[in-house]
Amino acid sequence: MIKVLTSPGKYVQGKNVIMEMGEYIKDLGDKALIIADPIVEELFLDDLKAGLEELNYQIEFFNGECSKIEIERLKKKAAAEDAEIIIGMGGGKTLDTSKAVAHYSDLPVVIVPTIAATDAPCSALSVIYTEEGVFEEYLFLPKNPDVVMIDTEIVANAPVRFLVSGMGDALATYFEAAASALTRATAMSGGAPTMTAQNLAELCYNTLLEYGVSAKKAAEAGVVTEALEKIVEANTLLSGLGFESGGLAAAHAIHNGFTVLEETHSKTHGEKVAYSTLVQMVLEDRDPAEIEMVMDFCKEVGLPTTLADLGITDVSDEKILKVAEASCAEGETIHNMPFAVDAEMVKDAILAVDVL
Incomplete structure (x- = not known):
């Protein structure tokens, strides 16, 4: 391989x-x-x-x-x-x-x-x-x-929302790379995930949890601190290498699904990815304590944890199913998950995160 x-x-x-x-x-x-x-x-x-x-x-x-x-x-x-x-x-x-x-x-x-x-x-x-x-x-x-x-x-000195959004995008890196490692799916680099990429993805995740809140406070003050430097590197370099050579899975596919709803267009890429990461975790049946920890992190830094946070206030099964169907389109990275995923499963997981 x-x-x-x-x-x-x-x-x-x-x-x-x-x-x-x-x-x-x-x-x-x-x-x-x-x-x-x-x-x-x-x-x-x-x-x-x-x-x-x-x-x-x-x-x-x-x-x-x-x-x-x-x-x-x-x-x-x-x-x-x-x-x-x-x-x-x-x-x-x-x-x-x-x-x-x-x-x-x-x-x-x-x-x-x-x-x-x-x-x-x-x-x-x-x-x-x-x-x-x-x-x-x-x-x-x-x-x-x-x-x-x-x-x-x-x-x-940029709006703090953008730094937080980057944390949302980076948050998916570890979970998607971990799923891709199980299936040994070909990553966007053109080969199977490397050990290096897997470890960079995990370092990205740990850096977010450790320094994310401090970096946000530095950005709110408009100052450059070591915590801010670490989060910028996590958002940009660690996440970039981790996703590209480690692999994508459900989270980014579900993000793509959310773009079919016009009410989400005012939300950033990372904001949609953060919610979609929680959806992937529910699909995987991860430990409820781990899901709660990630959800608490999202709340603390200001990332979406409900559909209303994404601008979706008129929630219906039909509307969310459209998101799920787009997420499961042929060729989407959701099919890198280590189990078969269909639109009905994704719809249920999206709604489950909302009530969690």
Whole structure:
């Protein structure tokens, strides 16, 4: 059995590292297209200019959805600018779009998250949505980003909800990797889960439980502490390596199912994943004390534990069954679970978590 571990070419994390970006990417090219969230111009442009003073670049602002239409628009922009590097700067969908544009343009990509809200930055994966924000497909990329650079000063001053959301996304990593290890399902890295990825996933989980609350308090104060640094690394690097080379299972498939309900579209990826992790734990019939511990953690940091928390106030079996059916679609990662799962089981588990 072939095991595969993939990772970014370089991972850089620390306070004010954006001002030193040029040092870490100077070997990739001389002309960049920066795909950025609009907030970058307002808040970080001066620091970005300082970090890229020896690089020619153009900034193009992201339209808000990682869709095929947006990827094609930005691919044409990169060609028109004769770009040699794609730099993605912003949240998860901006970064996924940047990775896709770089792939189709055959260019290196530098990923600069402005929030620690998902494990997207390190992965060789883009999640593609429709223009309306409904999950469409995974785009598997041939390689991970060339450089991932995360400035913890920026993260500390971002809305706290995003850091918490990242904890929700990272929370699934251990449970999904553990399920995938039992089935030895092929991970997104292209091989069976490695021992390294399994241990990184477990370290991710333990870091969340130990430092999550302290990191949230640091973010509320807008300061960079060691607890914040640890959670940023857990949300971004540990979770990224853990899911990609350890495997996905029910939690992310159920997240994808929730996207069929319009009322969940205002919730972040990590918020939906956190609830979906609890659903996976119920499906697995994990120890009630363990489920309660994870649920208590979610409550303490502010992650959803009820359907109402996800914006679903009008709950019906029919509506939740639609979520469950989408979760169990052919090719979904829920089929990496070590037992057969059907939509009726998922529906019941979703409703069970709500009453727990």
